[in-house]
Structure formats: structure tokens, C-alpha cells
Amino acid sequence: MTRMINGFNGNTAALPEAERHLVERRQRLLGPSYRLFYDHPLHPVRAEGVRLYDAEGVEYLDCYNNVPSVGHCHPHVVAAIQRQAAVLNTHTRYLDEAVLDYSERLLATFPAALDRVMYTCTGSEAVDLALRIARFHTGAAGIIISENAYHGLTAATAAISPSLGDSVPLGPEVMTVRPGPGMAAEVEAAIAHLARRGIRTAAFIADSIFSTDGVIADPPGFLQGVIEAVHRAGALYIADEVQPGFGRLGSHFWGFMRHGITPDIVVMGKPMGNGMPIAAAVARSEVLERFGLEVRYFNTFGANHVSVAAAAAVLDVIEAEGLVANAARVGQHMAAGMRGMGEVRGAGLFLALDLGNAARAARVVNGLRARRVLIGASGKDGASLKIRPPLPFTEADADIFLSALADTLAHDA
Template sequence: MTMVNAFDPSNTAGFAAEEAALIERRRRVLGPAYRLFYAHPVHVVRGEGVWLYGPDGTAYLDAYNNVASVGHCHPHVVAALARQAGTLNTHTRYVTDGILDYAERLVATMPAEIANIMFTCTGSEANDLALRVAKAATGGTGVIVTENAYHGVTDVLAHMSPSLGAGAPIGETVRVVPAPTSADTSGEGFAHGVKAAIADMAAHGIRPSALLVDTIFSSDGVFADPPGFLRPAVKAIRAAGGLFIADEVQPGFGRTGAGMWGFARHGLVPDLVTMGKPMGDGHPMAAMAARPEHLEAFGREVRYFNTFGGNPVSCAVGMAVLDVIEDESLIASARDVGAALKSGLEDLAAHDGRIGEVRGAGLFIGADIVDAKGAPDAAAAAAIVNGLRERQVLISATGREGHSLKIRPPMVFSHDNAALLIERLKATLASL
């Protein structure tokens, strides 16, 4: 399967000689497995706030990056990183205050039932750890994911990430269920798929361990509403003896504009929570949070250690990110700016039949691109993404058909930034 919005390395016609040479150098030294975005890849040399800058000073409006969650190179985060790096950085087998201060502050953002946290470096590691904990707690091995999910790149997680394509076939104990749809307002349709997967596991002698979902279903096309539709599926997995793992790597840290965590919109308390990218504003850090009772069996049997997870520099960075989210009221801003952006997209859709359903919460929005018959139009979505790139606005596409625009900017995105995105999108649509 070709990655949505992937660059074709065989096509550098019209590129400047320096660009073509840089891309060839990348291919030669990094190998063929890496991918670049856009028909014409973007060369960036620095970032600030919601902007990325090319070597010639061209400014690109970043409407895609949840890695730099509170803005590229936020000065408060950079200062915290530099200060701690100049003081101490080591692993977690010494007693240090920073990891405890950060852990207590992060856990305090979650329901009281979730009281333990373990640090890793990537979301893949966090999901891998959560699966190990779920299997130890339940005695099961079966895992349920959605049909175009992405949960990580470890050997285990790749086989639970259908969006990676045929090169990472689904594992024998993994069951794939259809993603939710906007028409399934009660969530019973999604729960029916989960129940069918549980029944199929039973027929093959597989005991379920977990339902693992990204709580905004970002790779499936972004499904956020109505809040609460996840509850019947979670009830079904728990009735079968499995746990609910909320993958918050993409919707977490206030992005949905309705509190810190995507699962909270559904009135749920997960058994395990995983998080990653937004934690460090670009610094590599991730974690798994858990109800203590689920960690008992794993902790009793396994000695877990992550050399860099929870190191003093990472914890200082994580604390600074939480400072910024709080001090700059970024959750409320994500709610308000996201609502304005979604409304702007809906207005466009009302006048341009190529834009279908617009979905999302806060600063995480998906917009379907369709043909004259209302069918998914991945080619048009790719043309829009690349047309915006040529107008210095960066978004991507998602979904099983690759036809849903994926808009997920840093949380410091403003109303003016949203208006600029809509303006450039109008111009792109007019040019097609």
C-alpha cells in the first residue's frame, strides 16, 4: 500500500539541482524505507510557533504537526530543556525529584482510578508496554483494532496497524473491525463489530486481552462525534474479560478542546492510557498510564526498564509543555479556534460539492473529498494537499480510501491562522 500523500522518488523533474541532490543523498544514506510528504517535498531549516521555514526564508503555515504541540521551538520549553541539560541527565535508577514531580502532575490530569505511570521514548514503545500489561492482567492474547488503525512500528504494533499495508500483515491473534461512522450515533454499530471480533476469537480459542483504539480514530478518517459513542464497545470488551487501551498519542494533551484527553469526551475511564508525540513539543518522550490493579501481575513477574524514558531532561520538557498548555489556555483555544476552522470548512462544503462531510473536535479535523457522485476521491484529496503545499500551507490526508483531509496544527494556531488556511484552500479548489 502506498502511503497517503507520499513523494515519488522517481519523479524529481523540475526540481532545482540542489533539491534533487539532497533527496538522492537522503535515499543513499537513509535507505528506501523512509518516506517524504508531498509531490514536491518541503525542505525546512527552522520552526517558530505555527511556522516552518525553508532555506530561502519561505514560511509554511504548519496545519499538520501535533509533534510540536505547543508550537515549534516554544521559548519556555527550549529554556527548560537547556537548563536541565546543563544540570543533570541520566536514567531512572537513581532517585531524582523531576520524574516524581512530573509523574504526579501528569497523573493528576486523569481520572482518580488511573494512578500509575511508566515512561518510554515513543508512542510505539508505550503501546507495546500497554499490550504486555494487558496480556499479563487478563491472561489473554487477542487484540481488537480498527480497519485502518495506526498504533506503532515495533514488530508487535506493526501487525496491529492495518494502515501500514500488506507489508505488515495482521497478526494471528489480532482482529480488525470497521471504524465508527458518523451515522452510528449510538455507537452500537461499532460495538457490534467488536462483539463479532470477540466471538471470532472464541471460535478460534483466543482469549481477548484488549480493545486498542485511537480515541479520535485519526487514521480511519477522524471520527469524534457524538461524544459517548465509544461506551458500548468498551462495555463489550470488558464483559469478555479484556481491557480498554486508549491510545492518546494523537488526540491527547488538550487537542480536542474538551479537556486533556480524548477519552474524556466519551465519559470513559480507560484501563490503560498511552501517550507520546505531543508530550515533549518535539522532544522524544512517551508514557503509559494505568489503573494500579492492572499493573500488579506485570510488575510481579517482569522487571521493566527504559534507559531514556523519564530521564531528567525529558521530565523538565514535559513539565514545561504542561506549563504552556495551562498558562496560554491552549485547551480553550483549541476548542474555539477549532470550532471556527470547522465552521469555515463547512461553509466551503456548502458551496463546493467536492468537500463532503467535515468531522472533528478542537484542532483535529477531517474533511472528506468526494467526486460528483459523492464517492471518495483520493486523487482530488492528494491534489488539494499538494496544491496547499504550493501555497505554503501544510496538511495531509487520511482514511482507508485516502480521501479525507487531515488538519491537525500546533495548538497555538490562531483565528488568523485558521482564516488563512481557509483562504488558501479556496484558492486551491479554484485552481483545480
């Protein structure tokens, strides 16, 4: 069985009796696909802001979960969900102002050329839709991705997600390239390689901070040469903003903006609804027009009323609480505090600390969990700590994390 980075190894013998029974029950009912984090799995029963609490009331600082983007159980989002659930919850085949109001607000955060939005329930569905659009628009099939990308769990998106492991083969029309400076030349070579096999390139897709490749953010602008190469080949550029979007990187609302580019399609996922099932693909109208006219597409729960209410409330909170600026300020504080501990990469509240050793990184992740601080790991070898807290994270929260990190590293020296 392929073990995910920072995954529980399945050995229940060392767990307390109650947790052992819970894990064994879970394994019996859900099967082996449902993995758990940490050597000692966590059992939270409630959450608020940037903290999780277990059944005994023990508090854990959440430095990992980007899905509750404006904080766990934010009261403004919870109230919006409750109000709408008591009034109406149906689909987009009826007229409704709320989805139009939200769409106008969402599109206003993008460059003007990105002027249409199509809704799904999950990021995987949004990427799947983007691939369909790109292949229909270009008449081509080839897809270029980063070497340890993750883009989803549908059949089509798993085929462009090498981070899922060797048991999930890439599609025959898929090529991988290394992220970072020099990527444009690798993309050009991949396009040429596909062409020699008789495959035209339909799209290049990248998570704008390469979160599963170890978090690659700098230098800003290195994706400009990539998009130029993609467009020269008649292909589309798809920006996967599921993880870096909604102001997480601090300098801009969307991660691709740090590179000074305008993609053809942008996909986003559940952070847009603070964990509610809403996701989307935003695109240039000329890319969507013929697809919309000739291809039947409908998503029953995509942009349902309750999820749209949650998404609108998330935008309210980001604006009212100044969370983009907060991500920049607190992220800089965290990055400065980690210098000297290893190679620090990232932007805003999306950071990585490369320890150069996967086994040590795993020990540190679990050491922090023992100190009630939750993070993950990233990179093909899992040697980088992945730090990605909810956006309301404060400098005081960051100091708790930095103290726990320093203590963990010192004990693992």
C-alpha cells in the first residue's frame, strides 16, 4: 500500500484503547483508501478560528488547513449558511440573483479578460472541466504538468497527478517538467516531445505555488516565459488556484498574479466556500463560448444556494478583516523566524521549510503534533515542511508555531 506523506502507518497497537477501536472501526467500514495524518492520529471534535479541539478540550494550533480559508466555523459564514438553508437550496436551472451577484464579485477579482465562470462542487471537478474545455477548444490532447503535481481525484485529474504515486499511472499524452526558473525551456521541450509522438499540446496546468512540488514561489515572474511558450504552441494555460488562491500568498488575490500573467482558465476549490462544496473554473469568454454552445454541461449541486451564500460570506470576511494584507504581514514574520532553520520558500501564508531529509521532516511533523501544532510535508521526497494556516493567523499564533518548531528541531538535532 502506498503511504502518503505524513500518513498514519496503520499500526494500531501503540494507540490508546479508545483510539485503537475507532481506527479499527474506520478501517473496517471505510477501507484502506481513507488515510489518516500523523503517527498518532488526531481526533478533533470542534474547531474555531485557527484552532482545533479534541474530546478532552486539548487545543491544537492549525498551521495546515487551507480549506477553512477564513478560519474554522467563522460566525459570519456559519450565519450565512444557516439563513440560506432555511429559505431555499436548489440548482442553477432556475433564475436567481444570488449566483449572479456572487459571480460579479468573484470576476471583479480577476483581470478583465477572465470574464466567465462555470461552477462545480470540488476542485477536482473544476480541473476536470478545465481539461475538457481546453481539449475541445484546441482540438488537441497533450497536457504538461509539474513533476510532482496534484490536480485531483477524478480519472482525468488523477492522470495528471504524479504525486498520487506509481500505482496511479499518468496519461499517455501527459508530460512532466521541473518547476522553477528555467521552466519555460522545459515546457518547450515537452511540447516538442509530444509533437514528435504526434500529440499536439492542449494545455499546461500548474498550481501557482507548486504546493506538492515542495512550494516553489520565486522568483516572481518565472511563469511568464512558460505562458509565452504555451501560447506559441496554440495551447491554453490553466492556473490551479485551489491552494494558493483567495489572497493566501499575500501580494495578490490570486497566485498567478505574482508572475504578471493572465491565464486562459483558472480553477479554484473548496476554500472559496470555507469548506462548503463549491468550486469553479473562470475563463476567457472566447475559450468558453463554443464549448458552452455545443457541449452539454450541468452540475446539479454546483453553485447551489447554500454554497453560494457561504462563498459570498467568505469574500465579505476577506475584505472586512483585511486578510490578504494579513497573509503578507504574518507570512513575512513567519518566514523571518524560520531563517537559519533550513531553506525557507513560499509567499504569504504558504511556506515551506526544506530540511533536506524526508525522515527528519516526518519526525518534525510528528514532533510538532505532539506539541499541539499541526503542519504537513511536501515535495516528491517529503523533505519540506508545509505550513499553510487559515488566513486569520496572527503574529501571536506565528510565534507559538515558531517556538514549537525551534523546540522540535532542537530535540531532533
